[in-house]
Amino acid sequence: MSQRAGWFAWLIFVIGALYFILPLFGTFVFSLQKVRGSLGFSAYEAAFANPDFLRTFLFSSLIAALTIIVSLALIVPTAFWVNLRMPRWRGVVEFITLLPFVIPAIVLVFGVIRTYGKPLTLFGIPLLPPLLNTELSTNIVLVAAYTVLSLPYMYRATDNGLRAMDVRTLAEAAQSLGANWFTVLARVILPNLRTALLSGALLTFAIVIGEYTIAAFLARPMFGPYLQLQVRNRAYEAAALTIVAFALTWVAMGIIDLITRQRATPLTGGR
Amino acid sequence: MTFLALTNVCKVFPNATTPAVDNFNLKVERGEFISFLGPSGCGKTTTLRMVAGFEFPTAGAITIDGKDITGVRPNQRNIGMVFQSYALFPNMTVADNIGFGLKVKGTPKAEIKQRVAEMLTLIKLEQLGGRYPYQLSGGQQQRVALARALAIRPQLLLLDEPLSALDAKIRVSLRNEIRAIQRQLGITTIYVTHDQEEALSLSDRVVVMNAGVIEQIGAPFEVYNFPKTAFVASFVGTLNIFDARVDDPARGVLRLADATILVEPTHLSGLRAGDAVKVAMRPEMIHIESTGAVDENVLTGVVENVAFLGAVARIHLRVGEMTVLVDEFNNPHLAVPAVGSTLTCYFAREGCIVLS
Ligand SMILES: Nc1ncnc2c1ncn2[C@@H]1O[C@H](COP(=O)(O)OP(=O)(O)OP(=O)(O)O)[C@@H](O)[C@H]1O
Ligand SMILES: [Mg+2]
Numbered sequence A: 001m002s003q004r005a006g007w008f009a010w011l012i013f014v015i016g017a018l019y020f021i022l023p024l025f026g027t028f029v030f031s032l033q034k035v036r037g038s039l040g041f042s043a044y045e046a047a048f049a050n051p052d053f054l055r056t057f058l059f060s061s062l063i064a065a066l067t068i069i070v071s072l073a074l075i076v077p078t079a080f081w082v083n084l085r086m087p088r089w090r091g092v093v094e095f096i097t098l099l100p101f102v103i104p105a106i107v108l109v110f111g112v113i114r115t116y117g118k119p120l121t122l123f124g125i126p127l128l129p130p131l132l133n134t135e136l137s138t139n140i141v142l143v144a145a146y147t148v149l150s151l152p153y154m155y156r157a158t159d160n161g162l163r164a165m166d167v168r169t170l171a172e173a174a175q176s177l178g179a180n181w182f183t184v185l186a187r188v189i190l191p192n193l194r195t196a197l198l199s200g201a202l203l204t205f206a207i208v209i210g211e212y213t214i215a216a217f218l219a220r221p222m223f224g225p226y227l228q229l230q231v232r233n234r235a236y237e238a239a240a241l242t243i244v245a246f247a248l249t250w251v252a253m254g255i256i257d258l259i260t261r262q263r264a265t266p267l268t269g270g271r
Numbered sequence B: 001m002t003f004l005a006l007t008n009v010c011k012v013f014p015n016a017t018t019p020a021v022d023n024f025n026l027k028v029e030r031g032e033f034i035s036f037l038g039p040s041g042c043g044k045t046t047t048l049r050m051v052a053g054f055e056f057p058t059a060g061a062i063t064i065d066g067k068d069i070t071g072v073r074p075n076q077r078n079i080g081m082v083f084q085s086y087a088l089f090p091n092m093t094v095a096d097n098i099g100f101g102l103k104v105k106g107t108p109k110a111e112i113k114q115r116v117a118e119m120l121t122l123i124k125l126e127q128l129g130g131r132y133p134y135q136l137s138g139g140q141q142q143r144v145a146l147a148r149a150l151a152i153r154p155q156l157l158l159l160d161e162p163l164s165a166l167d168a169k170i171r172v173s174l175r176n177e178i179r180a181i182q183r184q185l186g187i188t189t190i191y192v193t194h195d196q197e198e199a200l201s202l203s204d205r206v207v208v209m210n211a212g213v214i215e216q217i218g219a220p221f222e223v224y225n226f227p228k229t230a231f232v233a234s235f236v237g238t239l240n241i242f243d244a245r246v247d248d249p250a251r252g253v254l255r256l257a258d259a260t261i262l263v264e265p266t267h268l269s270g271l272r273a274g275d276a277v278k279v280a281m282r283p284e285m286i287h288i289e290s291t292g293a294v295d296e297n298v299l300t301g302v303v304e305n306v307a308f309l310g311a312v313a314r315i316h317l318r319v320g321e322m323t324v325l326v327d328e329f330n331n332p333h334l335a336v337p338a339v340g341s342t343l344t345c346y347f348a349r350e351g352c353i354v355l356s
Helices: A002-031 A042-049 A051-084 A087-102 A105-116 A135-164 A167-176 A181-210 A213-217 A223-233 A235-260 B044-052 B094-104 B109-122 B138-151 B168-185 B196-202 B220-225 B230-235
Strands: A120-122 A125-128 B002-011 B021-029 B033-037 B059-064 B079-082 B156-160 B189-193 B205-210 B213-218 B240-248 B253-256 B259-262 B276-281 B286-288 B298-308 B312-319 B322-329 B342-347 B352-355
Touching (some): A002 A235, A042 A235, A051 A087, A051 A223, A051 A235, A087 A135, A105 A135, A105 A213, A135 A181, A135 A213, A167 A181, A167 B079, A181 A235, A181 B094, B002 B044, B021 B044, B033 B044, B044 B079, B044 B156, B079 B138, B168 B196, B189 B196, B205 B220, B205 B230, B213 B220, B213 B230, B230 B276, B230 B352, B253 B276, B286 B322, B298 B322, B312 B342
Parallel strands (some): B033 B189, B033 B205, B079 B156
Antiparallel strands (some): A120 A125, B002 B059, B240 B253, B240 B276, B276 B352, B298 B312, B298 B342, B312 B322
16 A cells, blocks of 8 residues: 555656656757757857857846845745734735736736836825836836745745744744844744745746846846847757756855855754 | 732733633742643633733733833843743754853853853753754753753743653653752742643642632642632542532531531531532542441442552442542552452541532
8 A cells, every 4th residue: 555655656756857857858958959960069159159148147147136135025024923923914915925926927017117117106296206217226126026026936935934933932932032023033033944035035036037028028138038039039049048047047046055054054954 | 028929910812701811919939939730721821921021911010029020021031931842943053052042142152152061961961062953852852941041040930831742751750850950040930731740749839720710829738638629629639529418517417428427517617507518538538448447437339440550549439329539559468459349438537628
């Protein structure tokens, strides 16, 4: 019985793994076939040779990093407070964080353009100048829009991490030892959320790197629109770029992991 | 002099119809070991949390050493707390856990190191300072939690069912260890438990609670032998409780089923012949009568069951409509009575408690 269950589990695992790996593998093989009749890396050479590749990828990485920071600053305290003090609000907050799944990016970006393309007023009182007039303020809007897109992933990851530990008791233990709320968050809660936040950050990074709609409509030099252009014109280079972007995303995450790793803290504490 | 005082403390949670804690009054001396004992939901944890500062009383005041701390935030109270679930910080080593409170206060590193070493010695885990909580057994984790709470030299130590997640053997050894450490440091301690054996064996005084109200405060001996209310009598220890009727209050005569029994007449003051009362007695106050010489407070019945509990054998004796529990000390030279045999028992009138 358990023998069969184990076999079945493996089957599911293999199917799942294939589902993820096959498209990647297919893309990879395709990217090697630029020169007819042989396998080689000439598509990669061509892709790297284009200076726009590095420019857009770095710009997207920067926007992604900023998005992660803003998103963390917004979500972690919110999820913490909802878990600890306002469990009744959990449903509402979850609903709000899931909205980006329901609202298509195209709707979001048109909303953004309509709202920030002209001076922002409230009951006739001017609040903000048109934000989409300068590059800098457009970039701010971009980060804000991506922060919204990252909400479901970030909130879910953080919430899972918080639920995996006894936040309330840990916080109380720290408080009874003299810690204030800031210390509780910084020294007790955050270090134990590392894995969860890392996975949220990884997803956010991946979304921002690959995002097309918002980047294109706000006309920012992001990697997504660049990749789109390549797919239209140069199929092999586009495949190569996809593989490279995928690898770079993981490298970026590895770096974040290294930076945030403290001494020998085990990633999977507890039993 | 009173060190900790709770005066008329009440707690009503929002949307609750009845108070979780109602008019709680307690004075604790410096160095005293106090237990809160009561069934689940009676308000033990809520009271403890108000002392710790995690809940604020709806009414009443809490003072420590004469200072009113009712509104003081928990991180300003300098009170050590030990939780049922240990609540060790999973990202820190044992040593860092113990040193956390001192680090938060900005204590110099060298001093923290010395204090941590001291604490590790106190809980006999000198070798394990470098381990992470998940590498420790439950008992070890709870000792670390105790050391962590004590490292800050708190003015008060609070423990909320610290042993209920551990298995029986460790529970007993660790509770003795906790008490020994408490005596050694002379720290005023409140210990919450629903295990009466723990409360009785550890405490200077026990606070028996029920439904948010204090039923009795007293030394273990007092609470066990002289329960003030029917609740205390039935909650603390095992008790035989029988319905009886007053026959002659002046001489202490009651009718218990077919038998006439005698109790201390003082128990019946204010009662009249014919009043219904409850008579209670501990199983260990009832003895097997084999000489035939006793003629007062004698019960004869059929042995229904015998449970051998180790130190005692608990005999279930059927007397008319009642089942009487009788505890006999274990004695390898005396066989326990056979099930189905007839047995006569007696009890001294001093062993009877009358509950009206
Ligand atoms: N945060 C809260 N909100 C509302 N009601 C609460 C809250 N905490 C406790 N209560 C209620 O207060 C009463 C006392 O609870 P408390 O936790 O103090 O009991 P306890 O004696 O510690 O029980 P146990 O032995 O099960 O731990 C219970 O009826 C409980 O439902
Ligand atoms: Mg409790």
